[in-house]
Amino acid sequence: MKPLRLLAILEANTLTGPAKNLLQFAQMAREHEPAVETEAVVFRREGQPNLFLETAARMGVPVHALPEAGRFDRSVIPALRALALERRPDIVQSHAVKSHFLAHVSGVDCMAPWVAFHHGYTWPDWRARLYNQLDRWSLRAARRVLTVSQPFRVELISRGVDADRIEVVHNAIDPGWGRGGRQPEAAAALRAKLGIAADARVLLIVGRLSLEKDHGALLKAVRELPDAPRTHLLIVGEGPERARIEAAVRELGLAGRVTLTGQVDSAEPYYGIADICVLSSRSEGSPNALLEAMAAGVPAVATAVGGIPEIVKNGESALLIPPGDAAAMSEAFTALLKDEGLGQRLAERARELVIENHAPQARARRLAEIYGRVVYREALL
Secondary structure, three states, rough: OOOOEEEEEEEOOOOOHHHHHHHHHHHHHHHHHOOOEEOOOOOOEEOOOOHHHHHHHHHHHOOOEEEEOOOOOOOOOHHHHHHHHHHHHOOOEHHHHHHHHHHHHHHHHHHOOEEEOOOOOOOOOHHHHHHHOOOOHHHHHHOEEEOOOHHHHHHHHHHHOHHHEEEEEEEEEOOOOOOHHHHHHHHHHHHHHOOOOOOOOOEEEEOOOOOOHHHHHHHHHHOOOOOOOHHHEEEOOOOHHHHHHHHHHHOOOOOOOEEEEOOOOHHHHHHHOOOOOEEEOOOOOOOOOHHHHHHHHHOOEEEEOOOOOOOOOOOOOOEOOOOOOHHHHHHHHHHHHOOOHHHHHHHHHHHHHHHHOOOHEEEHHHHHHHHHHHHHHHHHO
């Protein structure tokens, strides 16, 4: 059977979760049956970082960068259509609202079966919330919609997507991810670089600085910790909420106890100095940050939202709390900081779950099977 040619459309300048998963799949899917040869399409503005392009080139994944002047540059529509006509893919894949919309409005979805990946929504401002409504039009036309949790599946059905066309596929991670950051010399050097004391207990949150991540509740929880001087919050990532987070740090009297790193090439070293990983989100799908903590062997405190309870269980592989509850979050932190045995038990079970349920090879095999079914079997119906 000849390899399937996949054209993946996404917004990626840095290594977001969807970008990491796509590159991981592109490498592994070449070895499955049917084999899948992946090419990516991104939208590039002058002066933007190019970490995704650099990483894709290093991994041997072809990427086509379409120039755009801004968020609503309509010139990308004919450019995307022309590229698809040139590449003649067997299947088209899209990630997130903008890519879904462009796949449909450009007519690319009529050139090959279209599979849309739904990763959930961010809420940075009212414009983004309005922009998210485009999915009500776009996703109804997709041949398949893949999402990362059962709650997201329910949400898609409420938006008019046919339930029979939705499949849940959780994210994956290499079980060996994060081991390098645990080397004592590397960890000590990173602490020194960040100005974090050698005896400080580090709470780590990794992800986009966006409203749905609810850093505000996290900062309030940190303020309430009884042993405050020995705890340090490390916030890895960048986004539109940065100014508000910095203001809240000052207002809550947390200066010197919170570090914002900004965007980093890889979050892996930061897990090497973490005692606890945190997901304070009000909305999540199948969060890569949680899988990273599980693989790295760091106990997690997470809100019981989205697909998180599908991945870990409270008291067995993580501590789960209600969203927006700073008091419950602080209590969970305190429990882990006081009882190292509890953290070790949670982390060990979490690593077992990564191996059992989230191996990249299994995910790549599942996706290749879905694509083969869409292209070959459903074409005969």
